[in-house]
Amino acid sequence: MELYQLTAHEAHQLLKKRKISCKELTSSIIERIENIDNKINAYITKLFDQALKQSETIDNKIKNKEQLHPLAGIPIAIKDNICIEGTPVTCGSKILTGFKAPYNATVIKKLKDAQAIFIGKTNMDEFAMGSSNETSFYGPVKNPWKTDAIPGGSSGGSTAAIATDEAVLALGSDTGGSIRQPASLCGVVGFKPTYGLVSRYGLIAFASSLDQIGPITKDVTDTAILLNTIIGYDPKDTTSQKYTTPDYTESLKKEIRGMKIGIPKEYFIEGLQKEVSFWIKKAISKIEELGAHCIEVSLPHTEYAVATYYLICTAEASSNLARYDGVEYGYRHSDNTLINMYQKTRKEGFGTEVKRRIILGTFVLSAGYYDAYFLKAQKVRTLIKEDFEKAFRSCDVILTPTSPTTAFKLGEKLNNPLSMYLSDIFTISSNLAGIPGISLPCNYAHNLPIGIQFLAPYFGEEILIQIAYALEQSNFFEKRKPVI
Numbered sequence: 092m093e094l095y096q097l098t099a100h101e102a103h104q105l106l107k108k109r110k111i112s113c114k115e116l117t118s119s120i121i122e123r124i125e126n127i128d129n130k131i132n133a134y135i136t137k138l139f140d141q142a143l144k145q146s147e148t149i150d151n152k153i154k155n156k157e158q159l160h161p162l163a164g165i166p167i168a169i170k171d172n173i174c175i176e177g178t179p180v181t182c183g184s185k186i187l188t189g190f191k192a193p194y195n196a197t198v199i200k201k202l203k204d205a206q207a208i209f210i211g212k213t214n215m216d217e218f219a220m221g222s223s224n225e226t227s228f229y230g231p232v233k234n235p236w237k238t239d240a241i242p243g244g245s246s247g248g249s250t251a252a253i254a255t256d257e258a259v260l261a262l263g264s265d266t267g268g269s270i271r272q273p274a275s276l277c278g279v280v281g282f283k284p285t286y287g288l289v290s291r292y293g294l295i296a297f298a299s300s301l302d303q304i305g306p307i308t309k310d311v312t313d314t315a316i317l318l319n320t321i322i323g324y325d326p327k328d329t330t331s332q333k334y335t336t337p338d339y340t341e342s343l344k345k346e347i348r349g350m351k352i353g354i355p356k357e358y359f360i361e362g363l364q365k366e367v368s369f370w371i372k373k374a375i376s377k378i379e380e381l382g383a384h385c386i387e388v389s390l391p392h393t394e395y396a397v398a399t400y401y402l403i404c405t406a407e408a409s410s411n412l413a414r415y416d417g418v419e420y421g422y423r424h425s426d427n428t429l430i431n432m433y434q435k436t437r438k439e440g441f442g443t444e445v446k447r448r449i450i451l452g453t454f455v456l457s458a459g460y461y462d463a464y465f466l467k468a469q470k471v472r473t474l475i476k477e478d479f480e481k482a483f484r485s486c487d488v489i490l491t492p493t494s495p496t497t498a499f500k501l502g503e504k505l506n507n508p509l510s511m512y513l514s515d516i517f518t519i520s521s522n523l524a525g526i527p528g529i530s531l532p533c534n535y536a537h538n539l540p541i542g543i544q545f546l547a548p549y550f551g552e553e554i555l556i557q558i559a560y561a562l563e564q565s566n567f568f569e570k571r572k573p574v575i
């Protein structure tokens with residue numbers, strides 16, 4: 092086994108026992124990236140020099156027998172919409188060319204305190220708008236399982252990096268499924284926390300009422316460890332929640348006997364790939380074998396979720412992205428009049444999908460259309476939230492496929508936004524409701540991974556870790572690694 096293949100919890104044990112050094116581990120990841128990333132394009136910025144320097148500091152700590160945080164010396168990849176002070180942050184956009192983050196995001200500060208090692212910034216759909224990672228100014232990320240397929244989006248760089256062992260851990264952001272959908276298509280674990288559990292301070296805003304940072308890992312144990320490190324109240328984020336946070340690794344020890352699992356009838360739709368449906372049903376049987384009870388539940392407003400999401404997220408994006416005008420951040424077109432400079436900077440700096448969303452969002456917020464679109468979407472959002480509240484009266488968690496299909500081909504949906512938007516159908520309702528969700532591998536179809544999703548009520552992170560771990564440990568299918 093190569094060092095780059097280790098999970099964080101395995102690496103931690105070996106570091107502690109001095110069986111490996113942090114420098115060896117970090118060098119192994121760097122070598123892996125250098126050998127294969129030209130085929131995957133997972134990284135926008137590589138931080139190798141500082142990572143190696145940091146690894147020496149950790150090795151000294153180990154030599155001095157100092158206490159090690161479970162993430163000390165563990166190489167982590169950070170999605171390129173999360174700010175690391177003094178480091179370029181591009182959001183996958185031309186418009187942020189040359190911009191360096193002036194401060195650390197709260198999650199970065201927490202990871203620094205834990206002494207995790209930042210190995211690089213990962214590729215993503217421009218401003219996190221996309222489901223395929225094809226809208227990045229830095230070129231598409233390739234799916235590690237089939238390089239002519241998409242890895243999912245928008246955190247496709249982070250999920251591909253984990254699938255290919257180009258990082259031990261990664262962070263992504265999830266506004267409408269951007270952690271869970273690419274995790275599903277790349278065959279890794281992706282977790283979207285409850286809205287307000289993880290600080291958004293230093294996460295470049297796309298749709299502020301939906302955005303949430305979360306872990307992307309090789310297994311559920313690592314998810315629990317990374318979650319433990321990044322959660323917590325932050326006065327710098329007004330939507331941060333004061334919640335006494337548990338130790339999520341405790342959930343790994345609990346059985347699922349007697350747990351009630353809701354299966355929403357609206358999620359087994361036409362258009363669901365037959366292998367996805369087959370393996371999700373197999374997983375349901377496995378979970379019942381483990382002692383949980385599965386019951387049917389209803390989420391009747393699911394059919395409006397995609398439309399609602401694309402009204403709310405575009406409205407918020409149009410406002411959040413107004414700040415990129417060539418004055419303060421990144422790219423500036425040199426024109427002699429102010430208005431021309433603004434216009435040309437935005438015309439040349441933003442890609443097609445971002446412009447489409449700004450225009451749509453401006454339209455739905457404009458006087459005369461506000462009530463018909465934005466306000467109505469907010470009302471439907473409440474109905475979607477209530478659907479979940481009702482469903483959780485009769486079950487502890489909800490089980491669904493993460494994505495209706497396995498990874499599609501690069502270019503297949505790029506010119507058909509509606510079909511692209513429909514690939515988010517199972518992930519966006521939970522963002523609208525603010526509840527947590529996890530995606531984990533659930534076998535393969537034609538050597539492409541299938542993902543299964545669990546959703547829980549607000550602050551139900553513990554039960555999600557519990558059920559996901561139980562299923563992961565049941566070994567109900569044989570795990571594979573992509574061959575690069």
Ligand code: GLN
Pocket residue numbers: 219220221222244245264265266267268269270297404515
């Ligand atoms: N695919 C969705 C979109 O394009 C989700 C994006 C996200 O979660 N950041 O908006």
